[in-house]
Amino acid sequence: MATVGKVITCKAAVAWEPGKPLCIEEVEVAPPKAHEVRIKVVATGVCHTDWEYLFETGKGMKFRPFPLVLGHEAAGIVESTGPEVTRFSPGDKVIPLFLPYCGECERCLSPKTNHCKKNWTNMQAGVLADGTSRISCKGQQVYQFLGVSSFSQYTVVPDTSVAKIRSDAPLDKVCLLGCGVSTGYGAAINAGKVEKDSSCAVFGLGAVGLAAVMGCKVAMARRIIGVDINPNKFEKARQFGATDCINPRDYSKPIQEVVVEKTGGGVDYGLECVGSPAIMNAAFESTRDAWGTCVIAGWTETEVMSISVEKLLMGRTLKGTYFGGWKSVKDVPKLVDDYMNRKLKLDEFITEKLPLVQINKAFGLLKSGKSIRTVISLQDS
Ligand code: NAD
Ligand code: ZN
Ligand code: ZN
Helix, strand or coil: CCCCCCCEEEEEEEECCCCCCCEEEEEEECCCCCCEEEEEEEEEECCHHHHHHHHCECCCECCCCCCEECCCCEEEEEEEECCCCCCCCCCCEEEECCCCCCCCCHHHHCCCCCCCCCCHHHHHCCCCCCCCCCEEECCEEEEEHHHCCCCECEEEEEHHHEEECCCCCCHHHHHHHHCHHHHHHHHHHHHHCCCCCCEEEEECCCHHHHHHHHHHHHCCCCEEEEECCCHHHHHHHHHHCCCEEECHHHCCCCHHHHHHHHCCCCECEEEECCCCHHHHHHHHHCECCCCCEEEECCCCCCCCCCCCHHHHHCCCEEEECCHHHCCHHHHHHHHHHHHHCCCCCCHHHEEEEEEHHHHHHHHHHHHCCCCCEEEEECCCC
């Protein structure tokens, strides 16, 4: 290909500073270095975490360096590979991942966790293995969000943070497996280990929460209670398998008391998909004593939650999940298969498709609760 080994000039949405809308800019994307892959990004979802890093950095999120290219829920095609890359070739369809899987470390070899730490510190700091980013704009280094940066027509990621997927997968759908859907689905299946005939309550019915509802349904839970302050989410939640939907604003007492009453003692599984300590506590207190499990999927990096020790002592389990417990590189291709085999829904999460130039509109739709997932087409703009 004509671009191999050369800098590619393309369009990206750059976050110049926190709290300000993204700017569509021409950026330069350098060729991949050793163990790196340059990807032509075809489609990306817009996740709540992107919004939080832009508008909550230094508040609910730790401080991140700017300028930054956000985006971490994407699918694309390998344009070129750097030296020592053996598993990828130009033309391969791929999903870049914010969670690595090196396949060799103690964590990758353990069935107990998906928390591989390959390049971790650098990726959290917005750079790749050599301490620099491959994206620049107006002569300035632009940081890469969690090592991904999919709000750019091209990006470069470590080869331990890319899943190769089947060639017939529609990229504008399977991009959602790069974050939100995998996270919520795995929160139910892997972290919660939801059982047949159990009762569940899912707090927050955005993409992560709806995917958790889908996971509870696949696990054949008997009762799935959806909880959201936005009743417009209820119809979709029912389509995904929620048996009841409740709005905390319709009750004068705390929502956990409502759930406990409705279920005669609490649910077997409470899944938090909002990212607020108060709701995490409500999800925990909604679970029944003796064996209730609460899984936290919602994100905050700076806040703390307090829980009743007595409620924990009575036999409840509290756990968190990162990327739904999936071992990223290894498991995402299997989730793509599940979608292709109609075991897992993706199309139903997509409420809007927009070109890159309308990325700020996608943030607006997410924050106003009007969208579940907007998919941005990178190559149409
Ligand atoms: P979203 O904004 O689409 O959905 C959040 C939902 O929560 C909305 O429907 C909103 O109405 C609802 N909500 C807000 N306040 C509420 C309240 N008090 N009670 C009940 N519902 C309430 O967000 P999303 O993209 O689905 O992400 C959800 C959370 O998951 C975010 O915190 C995100 O950062 C986090 N996340 C975590 C991981 C992980 O690896 N653990 C991965 C992706 C996203
Ligand atoms: Zn995300
Ligand atoms: Zn590893």
